[in-house]
Amino acid sequence: MENFARKARYARHKLFYAVVYQVFFLSLLMGCKSKPPILVGFSGELTNSRSGGGVFCRNGIELAVEELNRNNGIHGRLIQLVTKDDQNRPEIARQVDAELAAQGVVAIIGHVTSAQTAATFAQNNQARMVVVNPVSASAEFSQQQDYFFRVVPGNDLLSRALARYIIQQRHIRTITGIYDIGNRTFSETFWKLFQQEFERLGGSARKELIFVAGRTDFQQFATQIQTTAPDALLVMASPVDTAFLLQYLAKQGVRVPTFSSTWAQTEQLIEKGGNAVEGLEMVSVYHPSNPYPAFQPFIKRFMERFKREPTFHAAYGYEAMLVLAEALKHTQGQTSGLPDALSSIRNFPGVQGLISMNAYGDVSRDVYIVRVSNGQFEIVATIPPEN
Numbered sequence: 001m002e003n004f005a006r007k008a009r010y011a012r013h014k015l016f017y018a019v020v021y022q023v024f025f026l027s028l029l030m031g032c033k034s035k036p037p038i039l040v041g042f043s044g045e046l047t048n049s050r051s052g053g054g055v056f057c058r059n060g061i062e063l064a065v066e067e068l069n070r071n072n073g074i075h076g077r078l079i080q081l082v083t084k085d086d087q088n089r090p091e092i093a094r095q096v097d098a099e100l101a102a103q104g105v106v107a108i109i110g111h112v113t114s115a116q117t118a119a120t121f122a123q124n125n126q127a128r129m130v131v132v133n134p135v136s137a138s139a140e141f142s143q144q145q146d147y148f149f150r151v152v153p154g155n156d157l158l159s160r161a162l163a164r165y166i167i168q169q170r171h172i173r174t175i176t177g178i179y180d181i182g183n184r185t186f187s188e189t190f191w192k193l194f195q196q197e198f199e200r201l202g203g204s205a206r207k208e209l210i211f212v213a214g215r216t217d218f219q220q221f222a223t224q225i226q227t228t229a230p231d232a233l234l235v236m237a238s239p240v241d242t243a244f245l246l247q248y249l250a251k252q253g254v255r256v257p258t259f260s261s262t263w264a265q266t267e268q269l270i271e272k273g274g275n276a277v278e279g280l281e282m283v284s285v286y287h288p289s290n291p292y293p294a295f296q297p298f299i300k301r302f303m304e305r306f307k308r309e310p311t312f313h314a315a316y317g318y319e320a321m322l323v324l325a326e327a328l329k330h331t332q333g334q335t336s337g338l339p340d341a342l343s344s345i346r347n348f349p350g351v352q353g354l355i356s357m358n359a360y361g362d363v364s365r366d367v368y369i370v371r372v373s374n375g376q377f378e379i380v381a382t383i384p385p386e387n
Contacts, residue, residue, distance in 0.1 A: 041100035043110035060317030090119035114186035243273030286312030
């Protein structure tokens with residue numbers, strides 16, 4: 001009997017503590033849900049043939065939001081992502097950003113191309129809307145005190161790093177530039193900054209050819225490139241356009257050292273380009289086999305959630321959301337003080353390394369030189385941040 005009574009008391013105690021735990025957990029959950037969510041906007045290209053970067057970027061942000069919310073959000077307030085498709089059109093980009101502002105988002109993460117970022121830049125600054133950009137690298141946004149912040153290094157740093165690599169390590173002295181003026185804010189500024197550094201180092205980068213994505217006949221354009229007899233090429237275009245252009249150049253028998261900007265580094269480049277993109281080298285903000293401790297776990301979680309390997313768009317979208325969340329913790333989820341909180345971020349652990357912001361919202365972090373080798377992106381050089 002005494003043994004039976006002891007067991008009964010143990011069962012009652014176990015049930016009591018189980019009930020207490022459930023009540024405590026539900027009270028936390030209800031407390032979190034009773035607080036209004038923090039609205040965060042995303043604007044990016046999601047619906048056309050060149051929308052791969054936008055989709056990956058959004059997915060990276062979604063993963064970050066889900067993980068943050070599982071950890072009590074921002075001081076008990078859940079984050080709600082409000083997504084808009086800018087269709088890669090300036091007028092639509094301005095429209096959807098205005099819609100997000102009207103819905104009360106604390107900040108916007110976006111856009112995916114520098115052209116759409118430029119189209120909305122003045123509007124968002126005038127509205128005092130904080131923008132945390134994942135991948136727009138145009139130097140037009142550098143060194144300005146405004147409401148624009150980004151986790152990707154600017155074109156000024158990237159173009160100088162690539163010029164130094166080509167001159168000093170590849171020993172190439174003459175190069176021809178090819179760029180898409182449909183995203184002129186990125187591509188043209190990258191080329192002009194590259195020219196300055198390349199020629200400062202004693203090279204010649206005076207020849208250039210331009211095209212418009214979706215309008216230029218690449219077969220004819222490849223013939224035009226062939227007639228210039230280039231020693232080397234620097235292509236500043238989307239992954240799809242870079243892949244197709246190199247295929248046409250291969251058919252024309254143009255086989256010269258070819259380089260590109262970070263814009264081209266997605267799976268689409270290899271899927272569409274095949275053998276034609278083998279050996280292509282590019283300056284990159286993304287190390288696909290980065291030994292940084294947070295990176296491999298991020299890849300695993302992303303693949304479990306979306307059934308695809310992440311691209312740099314996904315990693316930088318994820319980091320942009322984490323950086324914004326870190327700043328929001330300091331402002332209690334409010335917009336007031338958010339710019340100062342963002343510009344104060346130092347040595348924040350991202351998935352590719354430590355992230356630090358300066359007073360202008362520009363980031364300091366490593367960049368890389370990547371080569372396409374056997375259908376994979378292979379790191380051939382790491383370039384530390386400039387002082």
